[in-house]
Amino acid sequence: MRNPRYVMLVDTRLCVGCKACVLACKSENNVPDGYCREWIVEDIWGEFPDLRAEIRSTRCNHCSNAPCVDACPTGASHFALGGVVLVDHDACTGCKACIASCPYDARYVHPDGYVDKCTFCLHRVARGELPACTTVCPTRTLHFGDANDPHSEVAALLRSREWKVDHPETGAEPNLYFLV
Amino acid sequence: MTSPFHESVTTRLNHAIDPALHIWGWEITVYLFLGGLVAGLFILSALLELQRGKPSTSSGMRSVPILALVLLSLGMGTLFLDLDYKAHVFRFYMAFRPSSPMSWGAWILLLVYPAGLLLWLGNLPAALQLPVLARPIAAAQRWRRRLLWLSVVMGVGLGLYTGLLLGTLSARIQWNSAVLGPLFLTSGISTGAALLLLLPLHADERKTLIRWDMVAIATELLLLALLLIGYVTGSSAARMAGAVFLGGAWTASFWSLVVVLGLCVPLAMGLLEVRKHLPLIALTPVLVLIGGLSLRAILLASGQETGFRLLP
Numbered sequence: 001m002r003n004p005r006y007v008m009l010v011d012t013r014l015c016v017g018c019k020a021c022v023l024a025c026k027s028e029n030n031v032p033d034g035y036c037r038e039w040i041v042e043d044i045w046g047e048f049p050d051l052r053a054e055i056r057s058t059r060c061n062h063c064s065n066a067p068c069v070d071a072c073p074t075g076a077s078h079f080a081l082g083g084v085v086l087v088d089h090d091a092c093t094g095c096k097a098c099i100a101s102c103p104y105d106a107r108y109v110h111p112d113g114y115v116d117k118c119t120f121c122l123h124r125v126a127r128g129e130l131p132a133c134t135t136v137c138p139t140r141t142l143h144f145g146d147a148n149d150p151h152s153e154v155a156a157l158l159r160s161r162e163w164k165v166d167h168p169e170t171g172a173e174p175n176l177y178f179l180v
Numbered sequence: 181m182t183s184p185f186h187e188s189v190t191t192r193l194n195h196a197i198d199p200a201l202h203i204w205g206w207e208i209t210v211y212l213f214l215g216g217l218v219a220g221l222f223i224l225s226a227l228l229e230l231q232r233g234k235p236s237t238s239s240g241m242r243s244v245p246i247l248a249l250v251l252l253s254l255g256m257g258t259l260f261l262d263l264d265y266k267a268h269v270f271r272f273y274m275a276f277r278p279s280s281p282m283s284w285g286a287w288i289l290l291l292v293y294p295a296g297l298l299l300w301l302g303n304l305p306a307a308l309q310l311p312v313l314a315r316p317i318a319a320a321q322r323w324r325r326r327l328l329w330l331s332v333v334m335g336v337g338l339g340l341y342t343g344l345l346l347g348t349l350s351a352r353i354q355w356n357s358a359v360l361g362p363l364f365l366t367s368g369i370s371t372g373a374a375l376l377l378l379l380p381l382h383a384d385e386r387k388t389l390i391r392w393d394m395v396a397i398a399t400e401l402l403l404l405a406l407l408l409i410g411y412v413t414g415s416s417a418a419r420m421a422g423a424v425f426l427g428g429a430w431t432a433s434f435w436s437l438v439v440v441l442g443l444c445v446p447l448a449m450g451l452l453e454v455r456k457h458l459p460l461i462a463l464t465p466v467l468v469l470i471g472g473l474s475l476r477a478i479l480l481a482s483g484q485e486t487g488f489r490l491l492p
Binding site: 072093113 | 184187201264272349491
């Protein structure tokens with residue numbers, strides 16, 4: 001059997017920035033007050049009055065060539081099922097090398113001392129459920145699945161739609177895709 | 181007519197990450213400075229003895245291994261203060277991760293202690309040669325030459341790693357230069373020589389160290405020039421990273437503290453001493469030490485703020 005490669009797709013033509021995903025994540029994962037594992041970015045560009053805007057829900061890119069996994073001195077940052085990048089809280093010293101190495105600044109130090117970030121809700125995925133953010137999105141902006149399975153919804157969308165990734169020049173090979 | 185623009189607004193406001201990354205503070209500055217300084221002490225004291233073929237009799241050189249271990253322990257103390265999960269510090273020694281300079285550093289630091297103790301034992305003043313230490317002293321003296329070469333290799337490893345630790349982090353665009361390795365190593369050698377020059381040494385040792393420090397300072401100036409050349413001739417990301425020293429926010433402190441006071445003035449004063457045989461005043465080494473500390477402080481503070489989020 002082929003190894004899964006879990007990816008998330010964000011449809012920038014549907015996202016309205018309602019932050020339901022942000023709050024669902026905070027509630028599902030007990031994210032402490034004042035912190036977030038995912039967030040909304042709004043880009044506006046052009047020349048007035050001809051402006052364009054793009055709203056997108058964003059989070060850890062679960063890179064296939066993750067700089068954080070390379071930078072971690074203890075092996076706390078590691079690849080789990082489907083290439084999902086996780087932090088083993090027990091092995092983390094709070095040295096913050098992974099935070100400095102992340103091109104997307106997706107990590108933070110949890111008030112308890114360890115480094116924390118999005119897990120693609122792997123605990124839910126293992127039960128056959130979708131990540132919390134994906135289930136609550138009212139505009140069906142978010143799609144999650146195995147890009148290595150040619151019959152999956154995400155594989156079909158990546159074949160049929162135009163997409164981009166954030167800062168491909170980092171060489172980190174991110175697995176968060178933005179449909180445009 | 182308004183000009184085209186690109187504005188990015190985020191809802192993220194994580195502590196120490198936003199609005200600009202600021203995860204490492206004075207603790208890491210002090211550690212990087214002391215780590216480099218200790219690397220310099222090991223390299224220079226070993227090379228001096230290898231060149232002369234016999235252990236030094238000056239009280240200053242004899243105390244170097246212990247001084248180095250005390251300074252390194254101070255540095256490791258501030259490193260520990262920086263950890264956000266202090267109870268898990270032992271985790272550094274439950275794994276070796278070859279891709280992580282920090283993991284290399286953790287293990288190198290562990291090697292420095294026994295090597296430093298053996299170097300100290302091998303050249304103890306007669307008053308301290310207690311009978312109970314007879315066997316370790318004999319062993320340390322037998323392995324002396326090998327230990328000296330080990331100190332050079334270990335010192336180079338320690339000095340390089342403190343720079344590569346930052347230099348391998350490609351997300352922090354300003355740090356992401358392999359020049360940082362040799363730059364921090366050279367600065368460590370130069371600050372190590374400066375500290376040695378403040379100790380009671382024999383006149384010939386002082387003379388050699390002043391000359392070596394001149395070479396180190398000149399090399400460091402060259403490496404800083406290469407670093408800046410790398411920025412201005414690089415991609416738009418590199419140019420953005422270098423701009424903070426070339427007109428941007430850190431220009432005044434970088435050029436005044438690091439380049440002029442920390443390198444050019446001591447180089448000129450050292451040349452005066454060597455050429456005109458003017459007596460060295462303590463100010464020269466003190467300036468070198470201030471320059472070395474400033475280099476770490478400025479690169480650490482300004483570099484962590486440079487990231488891909490600043491690029492469209």
